[in-house]
Amino acid sequence: MWSPLNTVCLRSQKVCRRSFSAALLKRSSRRDANVSSFSHSAGRSQTCRALVYKNHGDPLRAIQLENVDLPPMGANDVLVKVLAAPINPSDINMIQGTYAILPDLPAVGGNEGVAQVLEVGSQVKSLKTGDWVIPKDAGLGTWRTEAVLPEKDVISLPNSIPLLSAATLGVNPCTAFRMLCDFEDLKPGDSLIQNAANSGVGQAVIQIAAARGIKTINVVRDRPDLTELSERLKAIGASHVIKEEALRRPDIKELFKTCPKPKLALNGVGGKSATELLRHLKIGGSMVTYGGMARQPVTVPVSALIFKDVKIRGFWVTQWKRDQSHDGKEFRVMLDELCSLIQQGKLTAPACTELGLHDYHKALDAAMQPFTSRKQILVL
Numbered sequence: 001m002w003s004p005l006n007t008v009c010l011r012s013q014k015v016c017r018r019s020f021s022a023a024l025l026k027r028s029s030r031r032d033a034n035v036s037s038f039s040h041s042a043g044r045s046q047t048c049r050a051l052v053y054k055n056h057g058d059p060l061r062a063i064q065l066e067n068v069d070l071p072p073m074g075a076n077d078v079l080v081k082v083l084a085a086p087i088n089p090s091d092i093n094m095i096q097g098t099y100a101i102l103p104d105l106p107a108v109g110g111n112e113g114v115a116q117v118l119e120v121g122s123q124v125k126s127l128k129t130g131d132w133v134i135p136k137d138a139g140l141g142t143w144r145t146e147a148v149l150p151e152k153d154v155i156s157l158p159n160s161i162p163l164l165s166a167a168t169l170g171v172n173p174c175t176a177f178r179m180l181c182d183f184e185d186l187k188p189g190d191s192l193i194q195n196a197a198n199s200g201v202g203q204a205v206i207q208i209a210a211a212r213g214i215k216t217i218n219v220v221r222d223r224p225d226l227t228e229l230s231e232r233l234k235a236i237g238a239s240h241v242i243k244e245e246a247l248r249r250p251d252i253k254e255l256f257k258t259c260p261k262p263k264l265a266l267n268g269v270g271g272k273s274a275t276e277l278l279r280h281l282k283i284g285g286s287m288v289t290y291g292g293m294a295r296q297p298v299t300v301p302v303s304a305l306i307f308k309d310v311k312i313r314g315f316w317v318t319q320w321k322r323d324q325s326h327d328g329k330e331f332r333v334m335l336d337e338l339c340s341l342i343q344q345g346k347l348t349a350p351a352c353t354e355l356g357l358h359d360y361h362k363a364l365d366a367a368m369q370p371f372t373s374r375k376q377i378l379v380l
Contacts, residue, residue, distance in 0.1 A: 046070055049142035049362050051378075054106040056097030059364045063095065063109060065357065071148050075123040078149055080133060085113030085142040086352075087367040087376040088200070089291070094139075101139055101160035101318070108141025110378075114157065114166040115147070124151045132159040134170045136325070138318045145357070146380050155328070157335065161342045164349040166375060171336050172200035173347065175290055175317040176208055183265045183286045183313055188213030191260050193277055195219040195244070196268035196293060198229055198373040200350045203236060205266060206337075210237025211346045215259055217280075218275070219244055227371060236348065245275040256280075264288070271296030278304045286311040354379045 047069055073079055091110055093099035117131045127133065133154035135142065140153065144365040157166050170235060180186060192209060196202050197218030208218050218233055218241045220226070230241040238261065246252055267274040268291035277301065278287055286318040289298055306312045325330050341347035351374045355363045363376040 001325050010062055011186065032228065036371045047146050048146040049112070051357070052108055052109045052214040053095050054105050056102075056105075057136075059092055059109075059368070060361060061363065063360060065360060068108065068144065070116055070146060073148050075121040075122055075322070076151050077121045078117050078118040078124060078133075078151055078154070080115035080149060080154075081146050082113055082134075082142060082144055084163055084354075084377050084379045085110045085167050085364055086173055086213050089293075089356045090138070090171070091369060092364075093285065094164070100316070103139050103141075108144050109336050110142030110144075111135070111138040111140065111172045112162065113142035114169075115142075115154075116147075116159075121151070121250050125244050126158060127151060127154070127279070130159070132166055136168065136328070136331070137321055143222065143357070143360070143378055146213040151346060155331065155335065158339055158343075161339055162349065163379075164352050164354075164377060165342045165347070167340060168200065168352070168375060169335070169342075170348050171317060172350070173204040173208070174321075174334060175201050175315065176204035177338060178317065178320055179264075179266055179290065179332055180208055180212075180214075181316075182204065183311075186212070186263060189260070190260045191215040191217060191239070192260040192266065193217040193219065193270070193280055194266035195273045195277060196291065197233060197238070197241065199268055199291075200375055201266075201268060201290065203233070203350045204232060205290055206238045207236050207347045208341065210239075211341055215239040217242065217255070217259065217262060219247060219277070233349075240377070243278065244273055249279065252280070258358060261285075266290065267295060267298065270294045270298050272299075274298045275301065278308075278310060281308065281310055284309045284310070288313045288315050290317075348350045350375045352366065353379045356380075 047067045050066060050068040051063050052066045055062055065256055094102060095109060114132055114134050117129055117133060120127055120129060132305060133156050135153050136153055177190050192214060194202055194205055196222050206216050216239050218238045220229060221244050234242050240255060263282050263285045265277040265281050265287040267277055267287055267289040271291035271294035281287060299310055322330060353374050354377050357378055357380055363378060366374045
């Protein structure tokens, strides 16, 4: 894991997995019996700078920038320098104490990011100095300058892709990719409908779908910069961009004269927005819920179940990654395909604002604002 910092508890399944994170924040004189020759290389810092929280609550109050001790490197570990790490809604929820998995406290914030390998242990096989890596799992504490990580907890990326694309690859594009692949057999010319289309997941869905010839109906909330947002989404491949209110109007039928009814609906909002997506889903289609920004339950009309036989599913990319952890082949294949799309210019990072670690208050505040469509990236 990115850094030792937590017993991550999957509360819904009564499962707890011990991470290394709590140890990072404790000064210990004990050393691993299997410490490699890299453990105390000349000139290596024994501490890093990290955004730490010791209690759950308001991120602006809970997060503090502190020095954190780095543990000694074992033979199967790598020392990495974190290059960039985004602030995602799940990061905010973890600090607030409302997410499905929570670390032992104190903890370092951040679940996603890209790092460069500085040193490798004597038994490390799959990585070398200079490689770029991202976490394989959540709860690793990426908001830090350096970390000592087990080789098995990271996976490499080509360092030829843009930094911001690498930093934001592990969560939103992976979520988008799996939802497009795993629930309906979408062919070129088919369509899907999604709310939260301006989110990181939404933008990735638009681009991956466009690369496959799949049309997207993208639902966004009304806002002052709606025209600008609509143009930006169409520029990355959106077929249609409509306001939530338009889903309830009779003239929505005009859209389906030129666009087939969607086989797939992607719900990141919940509440009435999800119900409206269901109304326009093709008979036998699937609605996949991956988020709940409205903090309201998903209500499914009886008619949708009886007369349209829709399928209601859920998706959590963290669980998908854990299900693949036995060999990691599907994860590798997915990352390779996503990186290929990036290299072809068909998949770009979402609109981002880059800030230094010392500007974390500004970054956290911006990340929690309503209607935000720019991802805050801590560049270290």
